[in-house]
Amino acid sequence: MVEKKHANIFKCLELKGKQRYSNSEMQFFFFSFSSAEGYFYFQFPTSDFKLFSYLWPEILFVKIMERRVRVRFAPSPTGPLHMGGVRTALFNYLFAKKHGGDFLLRIEDTDQNRYVPGAEDYIIESLKWCGLVPDEGVGFGGEYGPYRQSERKVMYKQYADFLIENGFAYYAFDTAEELNSLRKEAEANKHVFSYDLHTRNNLKNSLTLSPEEVLERLQTGEHYVIRFKMPENRDIIEEDLIRGRVSFNTNQLDDKVLFKSDGMPTYHLANVVDDHLMKITHVIRGEEWLSSMPLHILLYESLGWSETRPYFSHLPLILKPEGKGKLSKRDGDKMGFPVFPLLWKDPETGEYSRGYREDGYFPEAFINMLALLGWNSGTEQEFFSIEELIEAFDLSRVVKSGARFDPEKAKWFNRHYLHQKSALELAEQFKPELVDKGIEVDGNKLEIIVSKIKDRCEFVKDLWSQSHYFFVAPESYDEKTIKAKWKADTGEKLLTIATFLETIEEWKAETIKELFSAFMASKEWGFGAVMVPIRLALVGASTGPDLFEILELVGQQECIRRIEIAVELLK
RNA sequence: GGCCCGUUCGUCUAGGGGUUAGGACGCAAGAUUUUCAUUCUUGUAGCAGGGGUUCGAAUCCCCUACGGGCUACCA
Structure with missing residues (x-):
């Protein structure tokens, strides 16, 4: 029975196996594919293919049965959602839909100091406008809730305790002031203070204090944090689904705070715990998190969750159109393009930041543009509906380097969608x-x-x-056109034409054109001398569609009136 | 400063040992439109630098430079 399943899997493998990476040591083949049972991704060395194909089916079988693709978009409600955030949400959404999985929205509000009222609603509304509707999450229901971390507060402590009990973490009693002064001191000596395996033995924590003293401090309610005890000299090597092999040595990493003195977990703990509990299979997030990937991997390991921990992929950042650095709110203000999906009013300053929606962008154009910023299908196709994006999307085709945002191209996309x-x-x-x-x-x-x-x-x-x-009749006339085309005898000619227009019985573009041409021929006047002036009289400028169509749509009497007014004003 | 990631036309990118280095935006020219725009055609411009490996390097390796991220009881 099992064997039969494997046969299907291998068929699938042949069809979808496609990505080849190379790195310094050897070539690996990577396969990613989805089936009714879920999504699977793995690698094997080329030379070992026969061996691996003999061994791997069981591993694969287990994984497939356990894991349905689940990804999450986990913004912090500290302000309006940046377009970079929308792109992260988009890639998560595309990945989930591509593999028939779930897309969740989790609100990471563990920092009460940075909470901005309205930000959460803004995020939800933005996702809805973009059509990136979560299957689960804040505002969308689901079985793994609550999806707001502040509401999950009570759940985190036990995991922090578990880490302490098993020697993976420790209590630290150093005050913010003490640490700040250590940082200042280090800075003065051109060093950077780091709470790590080199310094933790000289600081106030449960590693250096006696068990009795630690207990006493805890019992008297002294403020403490829980820090991760970064292990010594371990190489953490991970295959990032976008960037390939990334490696870190733990000696360079510091002892991050996992649990804050206000009783809230930090991002690192909350993130790992929630991703585990919510059965997240793939973490797709911004590049700013790449440096904390080893910590997260170690947390999964310490908590005993390595078997089911998610795959990681880190998206490149969106950079400023000009100059250095990542795209910020300021750039939009300065260069006149939106940085946010929707209009945002800062609740504190009352200041407005423009949004793509209010600026007149179609959500499909905005999404199409965002998708092509740092990803391509490998074909020359540039216009994609959301369905086509889902079909074509593949994490391995996400570009590794940061992408400079080009507002001109954004407009070009919108123009295309408008024409359609x-x-x-x-x-x-x-x-x-x-x-x-x-x-x-x-x-x-x-x-x-x-x-x-x-x-x-x-x-x-x-x-x-x-x-x-x-x-509405024009209120002014384009100066340049007047200078170039309005001659001394133009007014007189136009009045003659106005009189002639009065005689036309069937006011249709084609008829007008026919009769007008005949009239012009009879007068032996050149078209060039009067066409633009008539246009000027009707439109006010030298633009617009076919003149006879304008004549028809503006209406006979109104055309004559406008010509008379123009002649009077431009004498 | 340390660690990590990156670098192909101005911009977004394709290409992953042998290509006239392909496409798109932008820009320019031409055609069409007796206007303007659209549209179409053509053009424009690039492998960061230096070493290696190789018959051959944009492609593999090393170094440098530059860019970015992280280095908070922020996410």
Whole structure:
């Protein structure tokens, strides 16, 4: 029975095995594939293929039965969600959906000092706008809750205690002031103070104090933290699904605080405990976490969870369009593009930060742009629907280096999506703006107008600037065009034309064009001399679709009126 | 300072020992449109530097430079 299953698995393997990495020692083959039972990822050395294929089925069988792909997006509610955060959520979402798994939203609010009201709702609303709807999490239900770490507070202590009991962690009583002064001192000597295996024996902790004293300090309620006791001289080697082999030596790592004196766990403990309890199979997060990966691996090991611990992958950061460093709120303000998905009002300063939604981006354009920032399908395809992204997504095709954000390309994506939309749909979105301006238009006519101008727009908000003359007479005329095209006899010619237009009975673009051409021929006037001036009179500038279509849509009497006004004003 | 990660056109990227180094954005030119935009065509521009290994290196190795991350009782 088991054998039969293996046959299927091997078939799957042949189909999906595709990724080859090389590193300094030998070549490895990596396989990742999903089946009805779940997702599996593993590696083996080329030379050992026969041996491995003989040995591995059982291991694989166990893993497959146990693990359904589960990933989480775990932001901290310290402010609006950055577009880099949205991209992290997106990649998690794509990965989950690709492998038929679950995408969870967990709110990491273990730092009460940095809590910003409204941030959590903002995160949820942002994900919804982007279409990245979690299967479980804060605001979405699920069986592994609560999904807000502050509400899980009571659960963490036992794991910290377990670590202490088993010698993986210890109590530390050093005050913030003491540590700060040690840091200052080290800085003065051009060193950096680190609470680690070199210094912990000279500090106030349960490693240096007698058991009695430790007990007494605990009983008198003295403030303490629990620190991880980083083991000595161990090489932690891990295959990051994006970056390949990454290695660390524990001698370089410090004893991180796991449990704070306020009774809350730090990110490291809470993260590992929750990922374990929520059965997370793949941790996909930003590069800023790469350095703490060895700590997390060691935590899984110390807690006895190595067998089921997740795979790690660290996403590159999004960098500023110009200059140094990662993309920040300031860049957006300075260069005029949004950094956040939605408009955000800072609850403290009242300051606004623009959002992609409010700036007129379509969520699908925003997502498409974000997906291509640091990932590509390996083909030349650039436009992807969310379904296509899910189908094509693969962590191994995520680029390792940071990507500079290009606002121009973001606009280009939006333009593309706008052009793809039907005039009807765009007209619907345009209507509220017209109503606001007190303009009433017949739906059919509006759709026709939109169809004429949508290709010249980048955003829905451009619809007005490209079509206002269909609804309202121009209030001014473009100076350059006047200079170039408005000659001494232009006014007179236009009045003659106005009189002629009055005589047209069927006010249709085609008919007008036909009769107009005949009229021009009879007068022996060149088109060039009058076309632009007429356009100027109707539109106010030298832009817009075919002039005869404008004539038709603006209406006979209104056209004549506008020509007369222009002639009067431009005398 | 220490540790870790990275580096192909201005930007996003493909390519992973033999390629005229491919595509996209941007920019420029041309065509179409007697306007402007769209669209189409063409052009523009790149393997960070230095050593190795090799018949042959953008590709593998080492060094340097540069960029980034971390180095909090922040995440």
